Amino acid sequence: MSELEMQILQIISAAGDSKAKAFQAFQKIQESDYEGARALLKEARDIDLEAHKAQTELIRKELSQDDGEKLPVSLLMVHAQDHYMSSQLVRDLIEKIIDVFESKEVKK
Known part of the structure; x- marks a missing residue:
């Protein structure tokens, strides 16, 4: 396997x-x-930093x-980018869900 x-x-x-950590957080919200x-x-965000460092x-x-020696764009790289972006999106959405549920409990 190449570098x-x-x-x-x-x-x-x-x-x-x-x-996976973000979905565990969602379970905690429930x-x-x-x-x-x-x-x-926070654990999910820290793990995302590993992906970010590799991407960077x-x-x-x-x-x-x-210009003649660009890194090849492969399906594997596209897949990696898709995973990375979706992990960030899931984490951000679950964070907002926490805010919504917490604010509703405070109003009770």
């Missing part, structure tokens, strides 16, 4: 782990454990290449 493929798989793996949910979202490294490599 490029390893970096791409690192993005996929980190994004998947982050998304249990009205907002503090636990926020803690899991790939972007840096691409920008440092001559």
